[in-house]
Amino acid sequence: MVNETCCQIAMRLNGFEAPRAIVPIPLIPAEAYETVFWTRRWRKAKHKDDLWRDFSKTAIEFEERFATEEDCRAFWIQARWGGKPACARCSSTDVWSELGGTRFECAECGHQTCLTSGTVLEKTRKPLKMWFRAMFEISSRRNGISAKELQQIMGFGSYKTAWSWLHKLRAALVRPDREHLNQGVEMDETFVGSKRPGKQMVLVAVERSGRVRLAHARRADEPTLKRSCDANVARSAGVTSDGLASYNRRTPGARDHQRSVQKN
Numbered sequence: 001m002v003n004e005t006c007c008q009i010a011m012r013l014n015g016f017e018a019p020r021a022i023v024p025i026p027l028i029p030a031e032a033y034e035t036v037f038w039t040r041r042w043r044k045a046k047h048k049d050d051l052w053r054d055f056s057k058t059a060i061e062f063e064e065r066f067a068t069e070e071d072c073r074a075f076w077i078q079a080r081w082g083g084k085p086a087c088a089r090c091s092s093t094d095v096w097s098e099l100g101g102t103r104f105e106c107a108e109c110g111h112q113t114c115l116t117s118g119t120v121l122e123k124t125r126k127p128l129k130m131w132f133r134a135m136f137e138i139s140s141r142r143n144g145i146s147a148k149e150l151q152q153i154m155g156f157g158s159y160k161t162a163w164s165w166l167h168k169l170r171a172a173l174v175r176p177d178r179e180h181l182n183q184g185v186e187m188d189e190t191f192v193g194s195k196r197p198g199k200q201m202v203l204v205a206v207e208r209s210g211r212v213r214l215a216h217a218r219r220a221d222e223p224t225l226k227r228s229c230d231a232n233v234a235r236s237a238g239v240t241s242d243g244l245a246s247y248n249r250r251t252p253g254a255r256d257h258q259r260s261v262q263k264n
């Protein structure tokens with residue numbers, strides 16, 4: 001391991017607790033992540049980034065701003081369509097509101113567009129207010145949140161529901177068009193899961209300024225590490241790894257590469 005940083009971040013982001021013997025590191029503030037709820041179809045929607053970046057960061061602000069389902073719906077419409085719902089088929093904004101503002105029928109082509117269709121909340125039967133609450137809880141905690149905690153906060157009957165919400169929302173916290181990590185980047189690999197058959201390898205790349213990329217991998221061989229490096233690290237960045245043989249000349253390519261081997 002390069003140091004404990006990568007391992008700690010990997011465990012925190014995956015909802016595992018760090019072993020007590022390891023000194024805690026400064027954690028990345030949740031604000032560093034942007035929340036994107038849109039699937040590919042809606043990635044080009046205007047206004048969304050500014051609004052999600054503007055999401056409530058304190059409990060008081062959240063309670064005031066999203067007091068009712070109508071508040072949440074208005075925010076959603078603003079984020080998704082810039083305030084005016086549009087037809088998903090022909091983009092016309094001449095639409096009729098139906099089912100209490102959760103569906104819009106196009107006056108031009110008759111197509112029906114749901115408030116959440118094409119997003120990670122597609123087909124949800126739960127109110128937006130609940131999803132917003134979960135999103136706030138997940139994004140506002142510096143130490144992350146476990147599925148068990150989310151279950152208690154939200155009052156879910158089953159752990160499975162909490163787990164599924166958490167994974168859905170965590171996946172949405174990744175910006176699809178995010179930039180490559182730059183400057184000094186540490187690369188490492190760690191395992192998550194406690195029991196042998198369930199143990200999974202996670203590749204970790206951490207930028208000095210705090211951004212992190214994680215990827216599930218079956219093995220830490222040269223082609224896998226090279227793919228991970230090319231996908232996440234800018235060509236101008238310097239890479240630091242441990243002494244693992246797979247981090248050879250080809251893995252970081254033309255990037256400056258240093259090895260940091262801990263001496264016992």
Ligand SMILES: [Zn+2]
Pocket residue numbers: 087088089090091092106107108109110111
């Ligand atoms: Zn239409």
